[in-house]
Amino acid sequence: MPPDTAPATLAQRLLAGERGALAEALNQLDDQRSAAIERSGALLAALLADGVLSRGHLIGITGPPGVGKSTLSSALIATWRRRGLRVGVLAVDPSSPVTGGALLGDRLRMQVDPADDGVFIRSLSSRGEFGGLSAEVWPMSIAMLAANDVVLIETVGVGQREIDIAHSADTTCFVAQPGSGDSIQFLKAGILEVPHVLVVNKSDMGETARRAHSELLGALAGEHADGGWDIPVLLASASRGEGIEALADAFAAHREQIAPDLEARRRRHQAHWLEKRLLADFGQRGLDRLGGSEALLARLNAKTADPLSEYRALCAEITNALQQDQ
Amino acid sequence: MSEQGTERDRPWLMRTYSGHSSARASNELYRTNLSKGQTGLSVAFDLPTQTGYDSDHPLARGEVGKVGVPIDHIGDMAILFDQIPLDRMNTSMTINATAPWLLALYIAVAEKQGADPSALQGTTQNDVLKEYLSRGTYIFPPEPSVRLTTDLIAYTVDNIPKWNPTNVCSYHLQEAGATPTQELAYALSTAIEILDAVRDSGQVGEERFEEVVGRISFFVNAGIRFVEETCKLRAFVRMWDEITARRYGVQNPKLRRFRYGVQVNSLGLTESQPENNVQRIVLEMLGVTLSRGARARAIQLPAWNEALGLPRPWDQQWALRMQQVLAFETDLLEYGDLLDGSPVVEAKVQSLIDGAREEMARIEDLGGMVACIDNGHVKRELVQSHTARIRAIENGDLQIVGVNCFKQTADSPLTSEDDSGILKVDEGAEREQVAALERFRAQRNQGEVDAALADLRAAATGSTNIMPASIACARAGVTTGEWSQVLRDVFGEYRAPTGVDFSGKAGGSGDALAAVRERVHATGEAVGRPLRLLIGKPGLDGHSNGAEQIAVKARDAGFEVVYEGIRLTPAQIARAAQEEGVHLIGLSVLSGSHMELVEDIYCELEQLGLGHLPLVVGGIIPQEDEQVLRKRGVADVFTPKDIDMNTIMARMVEIIRDSHGLDSAA
Ligand code: B12
Ligand SMILES: Nc1nc2c(ncn2[C@@H]2O[C@H](COP(=O)(O)OP(=O)(O)O)[C@@H](O)[C@H]2O)c(=O)[nH]1
Ligand SMILES: [Mg+2]
Numbered sequence: 001m002p003p004d005t006a007p008a009t010l011a012q013r014l015l016a017g018e019r020g021a022l023a024e025a026l027n028q029l030d031d032q033r034s035a036a037i038e039r040s041g042a043l044l045a046a047l048l049a050d051g052v053l054s055r056g057h058l059i060g061i062t063g064p065p066g067v068g069k070s071t072l073s074s075a076l077i078a079t080w081r082r083r084g085l086r087v088g089v090l091a092v093d094p095s096s097p098v099t100g101g102a103l104l105g106d107r108l109r110m111q112v113d114p115a116d117d118g119v120f121i122r123s124l125s126s127r128g129e130f131g132g133l134s135a136e137v138w139p140m141s142i143a144m145l146a147a148n149d150v151v152l153i154e155t156v157g158v159g160q161r162e163i164d165i166a167h168s169a170d171t172t173c174f175v176a177q178p179g180s181g182d183s184i185q186f187l188k189a190g191i192l193e194v195p196h197v198l199v200v201n202k203s204d205m206g207e208t209a210r211r212a213h214s215e216l217l218g219a220l221a222g223e224h225a226d227g228g229w230d231i232p233v234l235l236a237s238a239s240r241g242e243g244i245e246a247l248a249d250a251f252a253a254h255r256e257q258i259a260p261d262l263e264a265r266r267r268r269h270q271a272h273w274l275e276k277r278l279l280a281d282f283g284q285r286g287l288d289r290l291g292g293s294e295a296l297l298a299r300l301n302a303k304t305a306d307p308l309s310e311y312r313a314l315c316a317e318i319t320n321a322l323q324q325d326q
Numbered sequence: 327m328s329e330q331g332t333e334r335d336r337p338w339l340m341r342t343y344s345g346h347s348s349a350r351a352s353n354e355l356y357r358t359n360l361s362k363g364q365t366g367l368s369v370a371f372d373l374p375t376q377t378g379y380d381s382d383h384p385l386a387r388g389e390v391g392k393v394g395v396p397i398d399h400i401g402d403m404a405i406l407f408d409q410i411p412l413d414r415m416n417t418s419m420t421i422n423a424t425a426p427w428l429l430a431l432y433i434a435v436a437e438k439q440g441a442d443p444s445a446l447q448g449t450t451q452n453d454v455l456k457e458y459l460s461r462g463t464y465i466f467p468p469e470p471s472v473r474l475t476t477d478l479i480a481y482t483v484d485n486i487p488k489w490n491p492t493n494v495c496s497y498h499l500q501e502a503g504a505t506p507t508q509e510l511a512y513a514l515s516t517a518i519e520i521l522d523a524v525r526d527s528g529q530v531g532e533e534r535f536e537e538v539v540g541r542i543s544f545f546v547n548a549g550i551r552f553v554e555e556t557c558k559l560r561a562f563v564r565m566w567d568e569i570t571a572r573r574y575g576v577q578n579p580k581l582r583r584f585r586y587g588v589q590v591n592s593l594g595l596t597e598s599q600p601e602n603n604v605q606r607i608v609l610e611m612l613g614v615t616l617s618r619g620a621r622a623r624a625i626q627l628p629a630w631n632e633a634l635g636l637p638r639p640w641d642q643q644w645a646l647r648m649q650q651v652l653a654f655e656t657d658l659l660e661y662g663d664l665l666d667g668s669p670v671v672e673a674k675v676q677s678l679i680d681g682a683r684e685e686m687a688r689i690e691d692l693g694g695m696v697a698c699i700d701n702g703h704v705k706r707e708l709v710q711s712h713t714a715r716i717r718a719i720e721n722g723d724l725q726i727v728g729v730n731c732f733k734q735t736a737d738s739p740l741t742s743e744d745d746s747g748i749l750k751v752d753e754g755a756e757r758e759q760v761a762a763l764e765r766f767r768a769q770r771n772q773g774e775v776d777a778a779l780a781d782l783r784a785a786a787t788g789s790t791n792i793m794p795a796s797i798a799c800a801r802a803g804v805t806t807g808e809w810s811q812v813l814r815d816v817f818g819e820y821r822a823p824t825g826v827d828f829s830g831k832a833g834g835s836g837d838a839l840a841a842v843r844e845r846v847h848a849t850g851e852a853v854g855r856p857l858r859l860l861i862g863k864p865g866l867d868g869h870s871n872g873a874e875q876i877a878v879k880a881r882d883a884g885f886e887v888v889y890e891g892i893r894l895t896p897a898q899i900a901r902a903a904q905e906e907g908v909h910l911i912g913l914s915v916l917s918g919s920h921m922e923l924v925e926d927i928y929c930e931l932e933q934l935g936l937g938h939l940p941l942v943v944g945g946i947i948p949q950e951d952e953q954v955l956r957k958r959g960v961a962d963v964f965t966p967k968d969i970d971m972n973t974i975m976a977r978m979v980e981i982i983r984d985s986h987g988l989d990s991a992a
Binding site: 103 | 826889
């Protein structure tokens, strides 16, 4: 008999860390048919009721293509596994705006022992969304958090447009490329949201990497992320596995620092996700019907429903309001 | 003596690339071939030997003795060359990641035969860089691989002066889609990377570096456009002369000569009307023989049934006879260079040189060949070239007789024989090899083995040349798997970029593709999410062309495609199917091990509760196997005859629809 995939049971299986359940949950959360969305809503509601939003660690890793995000993820996975943590990965690759097709290649660089059940990697295509993430990332992150201790999101790596990750992850990490001044320029110009952790990868390149490191240190002098967090600027070599422990430590330290605020932070992120989806679906005119962004966010922050049900309710509200306009 | 008084050119070395089943069976084959007038040996090893696994390793299952000879230890090597005196033989070994090991075994066997190792002649392919790009039998990351290559070169220059320690290959690049310009650029850039590494390793004194340069040889392809290919070879000769003079300061013109062997193009050999392959092979041979100033030193030809499966002795004999007719019956060898002074040829050569120089400059800018392999640049370029070629065949711009034009044919007597026209490898070979390996292990001195392996580890960890420790291992009875495992522990393993992730549309336009795309989208909506396809390459098979082209096409047809490259275990493939939530698995197997691998994958899938996932298989799949696979549940089977990829895509969508019950009457 195939295992039960009704929302409540699926949630239980997921919380128990069953791999098949996680696969099924991600498939369901991806499903855009309305019956499926309803089930997904129920699934997320069950997970939220279990307190998933106050557990685990959601880490976003971003940076230009080719900087070594996937290789770094691979090295981090190994480190976390040594520390006994279960790891989930959502790896986002670009999709073709014309054909909708995509080649999902990040897994290639994330080699894990096929017998190790403590790692689960799901690739996603950006599916035309801006910001380096796809709309499914937030709901899928919740499912991933339910079954893992650490969830890593690798973004497409489009560079300066990549701001969404800061509104999705608990901790964002920017990976900088030695020998390219771009990241520093972006940071200085305020195009790049200041991440919680900065790492210059490819330290094996020697002098150029060290130079990039000190330039970033300089550019960030005196900068603090929210709550007085001192932004660490690290050096690592993903391919040689150097500096990875320190990077994992920095993530853990940030997680500890934000612990008191964790759930509220994630609720803000969830609200942001909703706002973004509504904006994409209805435009500013639609949002205005809900009293504008500020009002919406305030309203959402106070609520606790699952994001998909919330989304459907808000869609209905906007549609009604728009109809009344006519 | 010819008419003009030029001395008749010496014929090239004639070889047949062969080896199968066991050392004993291959030895018999070699001795027969030599008695037929073949003048050198060209050894094909099986995939476990090439990728450093013993015959009883789980990954070797189904592969032992299949596409080449299995060599587990010195005992196998001794049998392989039984009654073939190595000091009088010229042996070419197609071996790369494990080249130092196979050479060590060769040396140890020569010693046992009482031959003087310093008199040995032959070639180890030993070009790992093209393995990452095309051939697929790499093991370690590029940097340690280059170090091993370097060690072998340095060792032979000192100890086996007539050995060709490395055969820089452009052959496999063309087989993976390279244009003539790319072949020139990537082969020469590889040679530069290797020579620089030898120089920088400091193992060879400056005064002897010329000799190292002089030992570098090449292994080149020759395609059906034989005029252009002739020009390519002339371009190679000229560019190598220039590089060796300018970059390495080689004074002696003899040491600057572009010495090369050839295997003519196989990618263009067809499954339909396979007899036409004979004409193709003969014309391709002209490309590397016409121009005396750029003539091949050694030639091996594929057989007419290349696209059907492995050649039988008679098929290989036919290929050898083609060479003999050209060399001994025609007057080709009597003249000087036929093409010198031709302005047409000269212009073509120059344009190839210009193009190659441009690409070489780009490689240098991006940090050299190793960097461009690791960052995927070269592989992406190759996949794109191959895609362009496939599109041209699809839309008829590139005509292939019997494939996309002149398709009508009478029944062929060549393929209607009972034996299906290909070599069937002895089913019992694997079992016997494994049993023999166990016996060998039991009778050796474990203390000596352990000591030799410890020395090997020390050499690998430090910077001592790997060869002496490897030769000691060979004498002590170390196995191929043990030698490789020590180096795996020290150097780690590697997965090469797949090259399919280039941006831009490659699928071509056209109504057929548009229709498929529509169908993909509609089906995605019907099943609730975009269609996801996992392309899997199980086993040790390195043939990636088909998987790559299907991946690119599927992306352009609107699929979300997961493709992790070659050499995955059934467990890894099943796991990816689960984690990625795919709708369909497509396997690509050209190594002949499809039966075992498909079965193993079904087992793994069933364990994950995914036995219902539809699965298709593509590659070199004989008809009778196809029937068995379908009975096992495989939804469809595709072979080289299925050249229309839009049709393949359409079929895959229908399979997904079926598995979701979308079009059923209920
Ligand atoms: C090109 C080639 C190579 C290249 C491969 C380059 C690369 N990166 O792919 C090189 C030169 C490296 C090579 C090496 C070897 N080769 Co080779 N090679 C070929 C050759 C000539 C063409 C294969 C090819 O690329 N065709 C073009 C692609 C597009 O076609 P395709 O893969 O068949 O795919 C089509 C269909 O099959 C189908 N399909 C395939 N996969 C999939 C997957 C899915 C999901 C779907 C839907 C469809 C599908 O769709 C495609 C569209 O038409 C064949 C003979 C031939 N003419 O077929 C021999 C052949 C496959 N090679 C062979 C051998 C033995 C080897 C070696 C093992 C030799 C040795 N002992 O060392 C080596 C080692 C390779 C390794 N590591 O495994 C044998 C295999 C024998 C067998 N199965 O019994 C063959 C048949 C030649 C022969 N007659 O001996 N080879
Ligand atoms: N030298 C060096 N190269 C690296 C390092 N990390 C990754 N790379 C290489 O950088 C390239 C891109 O890596 P990848 O992880 O795919 O980058 P992504 O696009 O950011 O995910 C590959 O060629 C990697 O091998 C490193 O630490 N040092
Ligand atoms: Mg990546």
